[in-house]
Amino acid sequence: DVKVTQSSRYLVKRTGEKVFLECVQDMDHENMFWYRQDPGLGLRLIYFSYDVKMKEKGDIPEGYSVSREKKERFSLILESASTNQTSMYLCASSPGTSGKLEYFGPGTRLTVL
Amino acid sequence: GDSVTQMEGPVTLSEEAFLTINCTYTATGYPSLFWYVQYPGEGLQLLLKATKADDKGSNKGFEATYRKETTSFHLEKGSVQVSDSAVYFCALSPYGGNYKLTFGKGTLLTVNP
Numbered sequence: 001d002v003k004v005t006q007s008s009r010y011l012v013k014r015t016g017e018k019v020f021l022e023c024v025q026d027m028d029h030e031n032m033f034w035y036r037q038d039p040g041l042g043l044r045l046i047y048f049s050y051d052v053k054m055k056e057k058g059d060i061p062e063g064y065s066v067s068r069e070k071k072e073r074f075s076l077i078l079e080s081a082s083t084n085q086t087s088m089y090l091c092a093s094s095p096g097t098s099g100k101l102e103y104f105g106p107g108t109r110l111t112v113l
Numbered sequence: 114g115d116s117v118t119q120m121e122g123p124v125t126l127s128e129e130a131f132l133t134i135n136c137t138y139t140a141t142g143y144p145s146l147f148w149y150v151q152y153p154g155e156g157l158q159l160l161l162k163a164t165k166a167d168d169k170g171s172n173k174g175f176e177a178t179y180r181k182e183t184t185s186f187h188l189e190k191g192s193v194q195v196s197d198s199a200v201y202f203c204a205l206s207p208y209g210g211n212y213k214l215t216f217g218k219g220t221l222l223t224v225n226p
Contacts, residue, residue, distance in 0.1 A: 045213055
């Protein structure tokens with residue numbers, strides 16, 4: 001089974017802190033994604049990566065950055081956390097050429113106080 | 114740009130009732146279409162998919178047919194169970210190009226005994 005793991009299920013941070021959310025997949029997938037999920041808004045794509053050291057902005061990249069130094073790991077960084085970044089963050093991965101499926105991690109619920 | 118519109122919830126049904134969750138899309142060409150399910154406290158799981166017109170995706174008693182003439186991919190189940198209570202997301206992936214998904218806002222389904 002494909003496994004996508006996220007470093008924390010719940011996280012509480014203070015405004016202005018630098019926050020790292022880590023995601024690891026064990027299926028050698030080329031593509032990895034970060035979404036945020038908010039009630040009434042569904043899932044919105046923050047950033048995605050189709051190869052090591054490659055990244056592309058999604059629909060709502062402002063206030064976020066990402067890092068992909070190794071194929072299996074994709075990190076989301078909040079340089080200076082703000083209260084409007086309180087949300088559920090979902091990581092996903094998919095194979096590069098065999099389809100457009102995405103496999104999701106369990107999510108990290110981040111609260112910024 | 115691409116978009117997905119699904120019926121707003123919440124939807125509340127009694128066990129063994131018939132379920133329909135409507136989904137329509139806007140996209141160029143021939144996108145792939147998906148339904149994802151999110152059970153309480155978990156990440157998203159792929160429920161079913163269809164990659165071309167008139168394809169029917171099915172899984173766990175759920176079905177959806179790719180209707181290009183009406184740009185729709187409605188989710189149906191003949192007899193729901195309490196364990197089907199979850200949030201359901203319709204999504205599309207564009208034909209060719211990158212591999213990111215565009216999601217609808219989600220529909221919360223509650224099934225009562």
